[in-house]
Amino acid sequence: MFFRSKKLSNDDKRLADIAAAVAIFFELKDASGIVVLLLNDAHYTVKLPFVCASLHDDLKAHLAEQAGFADLQFTIEHNVPIYASKVEHLSNVKNIIAISSGKGGVGKSATAVNLALGLKAQGARVGILDADIYGPSVPLMLGTAGESPQSPDNKHMFPINALGLASNSIGYLVKNDHASIWRGPMASKALSQLAKETRWPLLDYLIVDMPPGTGDIQLTMAQQLPLTASVIVTTPQDIALSDAEKGIAMYNKLELPVLGMVENMSYFECPECHHQTPIFSSHGAHRLSEKYALPMLAEVPLNTVIREYADSGKSLIDEQPEHAISKIYKQAALRLSMQISTQLSVSETAQALANKIEVTRLD
Template identity: 50%
Template sequence: MSVPSDSNSPRVDEAQLWKALEGVYVEDFDANIVEAGIIDQLRIDDDQEEEKSKINVVLKMPYAGNSEIRNLAQAVWNTLYQLPGVEALGVDLDMEIPHGPENKELPFLAGVKHVIAVASGKGGVGKSTTAVNIAYGLAAEGASVGILDADIYGPSIPHMLGLGDKRPEMVDGKIFKPLEAHGVKAMSMGFLVTEQTPMVWRGPMASGALQQILTQTDWGELDYLIVDMPPGTGDIQLTLAQKIALSGAVIVTTPQNIALLDAQKGIEMFRKVDVPVLGVVENMSTHICSQCGHEEPIFGTGGGDRIAEGYETRLLGQLPLSLKIRDQADKGKPVVVSNPSSEWAESYRKVARRVGAQVAMNSMAASSLSLEITDE
């Protein structure tokens, strides 16, 4: 976008531009656009004779945020165009998700930029539904995404994606090709057994099954791989945290006190294995009556805020207890896919963008620290 301004204005300097840009707020980062590192390039072309300036700004989104980048571009344009001395202003848009921690010991994860665990301290809090809709939220925002069902004992992802009777293709009798549903790649132990087959395994057997899926699934190139963890803090969680270089973990809870206590255990577990906690998702935050639309916090209020504040992490979002969300998951059509323009879908997309933004911020901080260490 480029529009001329008043030809009689004085020239603008770079310090003015950066100062003005600090007033553009990026909700996904909870920071201004300069702190968020989204300004990839800022160029001033001066006309010395007429004392005027032509400004070009390049915005590069380091996370999946297609629905926000144009809003940010408009905010940048509105902010800078007001400055005296700007003759013409151009704002260019780009999205480039940087590669996160390398998984050198798992060659089939080499093309995956970020692996993100979605976990809960206990079952029944809607973790799998949240994981699936975060995956589709990231995909809707422009990313290439996969989802790994690490719940060996109770895999639910095949059913939620409408892939219950499908089986993955094998290459050379040992390499799995992930299935695909609505543009997202998926792999689960549930694809290898029938729904009536119970996983009667001891801990080492379950961990071994997970390692087999990790080492024998060819994911190809992905921006994000979402891992739906089993509930709790047992062998499988530890195996995953030790075998994979995770970019971070998302903790799903409900406002209930007992769920919050278990969520704290999940946060502590990831901290002990040096996995950054990206934030907390408060699920079933309110119940919306399907008959009258009345909204009520039947499980309590403020729990997600308290746990996020107590552990100095971020409340990524509060999601409702909705019949529509449950119904679409049961039908194998996640709400982000089946009702993309609904308020529920937008809630999940917002959570997904914040997850991506938090991963980007952690990556930038790690890169900056690496540069400082190298400089010394």
């Protein structure tokens, strides 16, 4: 949703100049989607269509260095738009991002959880849906294994909140020592109900941890739920890349944008000498990203800290925000949010509603 200032005066040029300076800071082609509002004679609010809390101070410093802006004050905010999808949006959910992989064992679930936590750290309101019907692992990673969602009306479920995320998973409904022995249509129906019958709070992004492969569940998600875009997770070796390429091909056929790639297990860094060893080959995801013109959102090394925090149900990003791995995920979240804002179209319905809202000067 984009808002425009109601004030029309000579200040309009300054508003445009500030927006242009912000676009330069983020290396954007233009300032579309960046809104600058005048609060008083020297205080401006910059509203961004993506989340970037980690860069707010740097952005303010950049603006302070610009000619004519040195004596101004700036507040940085975000207003994530609702982007277009083929299906009617879920209540309270602006955008749904599918985290996918062609095969299992490439770290897709860990990526989904840490991308969600990274988006939260950047200032977004985030939920996570565990769509891996046969191997749900999100409850363990969030420290919520054994919990069950409440359903006062026996029709809708309330998500379980953990680590600042709203979550739901088939793992909350099926005990750990039980297997989900369901055929494809059954699993697809269960997933659709899980997504649609959850009373999500207002979310900028709902991250969906998809099951591996290109089968019934993936098709159901793409055709019945308002997916905004997808992210492909892989490892560098050829066997994983081959399956990842099939996932990209599937989303291209379904006309669902793929916003980028995350390469897990890129290398192992010795904790003593810091020598990097590419155990599972190297630059594999780079070759695939170049072939399909997809950006690399992150290259995540093999590091025991990822496994330790996942197994304990804690957030590395919250507890150790300056850790190298935390910075990788927060940077990936920033890149993902910016990719969405620069590559996708805003929902026409949402845009029409936003244009009816006027934001006036606040004295």
